[in-house]
Amino acid sequence: MSNPITSIKLVLLGEAAVGKSSIVLRFVSNDFSENKEPTIGAAFLTQRVNINNNTIKFEIWDTAGQERFASLAPMYYRNAQAALVVYDITKPQSFIKARHWVKELHEQASKDIIIALVGNKVDIIENDESERKVAREEGERLAEEEGLIFFETSAKTAENVNDVFLNIGEKIPLKNDNSSPNDTTITEDQRINLAASANATSEASSCSC
Amino acid sequence: MTENEGTIKLDNLLCPICFKNFNNLQKLNAHLDIDHGFIDESVGSRTSSLPESRTDTRLHQKKQIKRDHWVKYVPNSSLCSHCNRLLSKSTRPLNCRKCGNIFCKMHCTNIVKLNIDAKYDPINGKWFHCCHDCYTSKPGYKDFGASADLTDDYISLRNSRREDRSLQKLQLENRLVHLADGLIRVNKKYKGKPYYAFKRRNDISDLERSITPWKEDKHVSRCHICQQPFGLLSRKHHCRLCGSIVCDSISRRCSNQVLLYFLQEVTLDLPYQEHITKKEQMEMPDMSVRLCSRCVNIVYSSRKIEQEKKESLSMLLSKYHSMSTVVKVIEGTLPTFEELLQKTETTKTEKTVPNSNDILSLAKLREKLLRSFTTYTVLTKQLLVIEPTNRTEKSIQDSIKIVSAEFINDKLLPLKNIPAVLSPDKYAKEQSDIPQVKQFSEIMNNLSVKEVKAYREELMVLKEQSFLIESMVENAKALRKFDEVNTLSANLKELSLRSSEIQKLLGENGFE
Numbered sequence: 001m002s003n004p005i006t007s008i009k010l011v012l013l014g015e016a017a018v019g020k021s022s023i024v025l026r027f028v029s030n031d032f033s034e035n036k037e038p039t040i041g042a043a044f045l046t047q048r049v050n051i052n053n054n055t056i057k058f059e060i061w062d063t064a065g066q067e068r069f070a071s072l073a074p075m076y077y078r079n080a081q082a083a084l085v086v087y088d089i090t091k092p093q094s095f096i097k098a099r100h101w102v103k104e105l106h107e108q109a110s111k112d113i114i115i116a117l118v119g120n121k122v123d124i125i126e127n128d129e130s131e132r133k134v135a136r137e138e139g140e141r142l143a144e145e146e147g148l149i150f151f152e153t154s155a156k157t158a159e160n161v162n163d164v165f166l167n168i169g170e171k172i173p174l175k176n177d178n179s180s181p182n183d184t185t186i187t188e189d190q191r192i193n194l195a196a197s198a199n200a201t202s203e204a205s206s207c208s209c
Numbered sequence: 210m211t212e213n214e215g216t217i218k219l220d221n222l223l224c225p226i227c228f229k230n231f232n233n234l235q236k237l238n239a240h241l242d243i244d245h246g247f248i249d250e251s252v253g254s255r256t257s258s259l260p261e262s263r264t265d266t267r268l269h270q271k272k273q274i275k276r277d278h279w280v281k282y283v284p285n286s287s288l289c290s291h292c293n294r295l296l297s298k299s300t301r302p303l304n305c306r307k308c309g310n311i312f313c314k315m316h317c318t319n320i321v322k323l324n325i326d327a328k329y330d331p332i333n334g335k336w337f338h339c340c341h342d343c344y345t346s347k348p349g350y351k352d353f354g355a356s357a358d359l360t361d362d363y364i365s366l367r368n369s370r371r372e373d374r375s376l377q378k379l380q381l382e383n384r385l386v387h388l389a390d391g392l393i394r395v396n397k398k399y400k401g402k403p404y405y406a407f408k409r410r411n412d413i414s415d416l417e418r419s420i421t422p423w424k425e426d427k428h429v430s431r432c433h434i435c436q437q438p439f440g441l442l443s444r445k446h447h448c449r450l451c452g453s454i455v456c457d458s459i460s461r462r463c464s465n466q467v468l469l470y471f472l473q474e475v476t477l478d479l480p481y482q483e484h485i486t487k488k489e490q491m492e493m494p495d496m497s498v499r500l501c502s503r504c505v506n507i508v509y510s511s512r513k514i515e516q517e518k519k520e521s522l523s524m525l526l527s528k529y530h531s532m533s534t535v536v537k538v539i540e541g542t543l544p545t546f547e548e549l550l551q552k553t554e555t556t557k558t559e560k561t562v563p564n565s566n567d568i569l570s571l572a573k574l575r576e577k578l579l580r581s582f583t584t585y586t587v588l589t590k591q592l593l594v595i596e597p598t599n600r601t602e603k604s605i606q607d608s609i610k611i612v613s614a615e616f617i618n619d620k621l622l623p624l625k626n627i628p629a630v631l632s633p634d635k636y637a638k639e640q641s642d643i644p645q646v647k648q649f650s651e652i653m654n655n656l657s658v659k660e661v662k663a664y665r666e667e668l669m670v671l672k673e674q675s676f677l678i679e680s681m682v683e684n685a686k687a688l689r690k691f692d693e694v695n696t697l698s699a700n701l702k703e704l705s706l707r708s709s710e711i712q713k714l715l716g717e718n719g720f721e
Contacts, residue, residue, distance in 0.1 A: 040673065041673055042674060044678075044681055044696070044700075046693055069670055071666070071670055072671070075700075075703060
């Protein structure tokens with residue numbers, strides 16, 4: 001009763017092939033696949049996390065990085081509470097794109113959106129530091145300027161992946177019992193919410209058939 | 210055939226199949242029957258018991274083929290070496306003259322040429338019965354007859370024909386040059402002397418006859434080209450280049466009076482010494498040469514066609530050419546498009562998610578087709594604007610107009626179906642159908658081409674995403690994750706809202 005479920009709408013942005021889907025896959029199913037197919041449109045995944053006795057449900061929209069799907073992105077970041085802007089530390093171009101995304105988010109997204117800047121593929125530079133093309137300081141500086149959370153991660157070795165999400169979860173203002181119940185918030189005592197689910201099914205069935 | 214045997218003596222008879230030489234018809238016949246299997250039942254008995262062999266055996270009666278290797282026939286115990294049948298007098302036991310084994314008559318029917326030592330001798334040997342094995346093992350035996358390569362003969366024949374033709378052409382051209390030069394000179398000579406008309410006529414006639422020997426009238430009763438008999442109405446005329454006698458039929462065009470000016474104009478590459486101007490030709494319309502249709506073809510028409518080929522196409526034709534290339538593109542793309550459409554539709558009815566790659570390529574193909582159609586209509590419009598120079602062009606223009614209208618009607622139909630596949634619900638489909646129909650009408654659009662393109666792309670992406678989300682909803686339902694269903698269907702609503710928004714934008718303005 002004291003720990004309500006808060007759901008966070010989170011959107012992943014970034015250039016194609018920086019590892020957005022891989023990060024999500026690591027976070028949701030703790031898995032990694034070497035040759036991932038490019039995402040089409042936007043994929044939807046959920047994951048529950050316990051932070052300080054609060055259960056947080058992440059509703060993750062993993063958008064496609066390819067340019068032709070760029071028009072979809074606004075639909076997903078418009079009412080998102082959190083955004084992960086991902087770049088590839090071995091590709092300078094992806095960092096430039098990340099800057100653009102941060103700028104666009106500040107202009108278009110909701111004011112109190114929490115943005116995390118993530119430099120992915122740290123595993124590549126583990127053995128050979130010369131592979132790194134975007135300095136850690138560069139990322140840190142951008143994060144500081146824009147007030148972002150900054151992490152360098154590796155979806156392959158799972159380094160820092162969960163930390164990013166936990167950090168976001170900590171920063172999200174928790175819904176209290178006192179606050180008016182929202183559509184997206186389901187409290188523990190409303191566990192037996194058959195009505196809600198029945199409602200959902202009827203709604204869905206009327207739509208698709 | 211029997212007549213030939215007695216009367217005609219041919220020295221050199223070639224087998225038409227293997228090109229062996231034979232000195233008479235009978236031998237050739239026997240060879241054909243035996244070696245190439247032309248035996249038929251009715252004449253079989255005659256060919257196998259050739260009278261020729263009878264005479265030959267009489268000649269060589271003393272030199273009989275050796276028999277010491279023959280297997281002896283023993284009544285009631287000898288068996289056919291092929292079929293193991295007990296041999297008796299009624300089955301006519303026979304020794305193979307080659308190997309000497311004993312056979313029944315049925316299995317010793319082949320004939321080979323052997324010498325008296327029972328060795329194969331295709332040249333000097335005589336025909337003898339042998340078994341199948343000896344027959345097939347003779348040197349040079351082929352199951353399917355012999356083959357001969359005649360390519361070189363053919364090539365040489367063809368080359369000689371071609372040489373003949375080019376020589377003939379050269380000859381005709383030389384004659385033409387002489388004739389034209391002579392005619393012009395004669396004309397110059399008698400210019401302004403109307404009283405010498407008869408003499409001029411005579412000179413011309415002499416000149417013409419000096420160019421080529423004319424065929425004698427009395428030997429010819431039919432036109433050289435159309436083979437129609439001459440008479441009172443169809444008179445004889447001589448071709449001035451080849452000298453043959455032809456008729457003057459207008460319908461068959463066996464011969465024609467060709468004006469010298471036009472002749473020279475077309476055959477400018479020939480070494481004329483004198484030239485006739487257009488003005489001179491107008492003054493003297495009788496300065497012409499009678500040519501038969503063959504000579505016209507050889508000297509005149511081939512050049513004329515070459516020249517016309519070099520001339521650039523008229524506006525109308527060039528437009529039509531580009532139109533037909535567009536048509537080719539459309540006709541090449543449509544089948545693949547329809548196939549893909551079918552595929553996507555079936556997956557849709559089976560409630561599975563269509564392959565996203567399929568949808569992508571479908572959209573691409575459709576865009577390509579639409580673009581081609583637009584170019585097609587633009588070209589048609591441009592073509593119809595061209596002012597026709599004569600009646601033929603006018604009629605060509607009209608028929609192109611009809612054909613292009615029909616073409617668009619025919620081919621545009623399948624394109625209308627596509628939004629049904631891509632749209633998530635009926636509402637969107639109805640919406641999108643309207644701009645489809647409108648797109649070729651002449652609507653001035655407020656959106657620029659670039660904007661329209663961008664909107665259309667966005668629409669495509671939106672519809673794709675709707676598809677994906679729909680399948681996700683199904684999945685979530687199956688896994689009973691109803692909270693996800695809520696979120697997803699909310700997103701689906703958002704998507705369809707946006708897509709209908711864009712469709713409204715496009716629908717009012719039409720596609721490009």
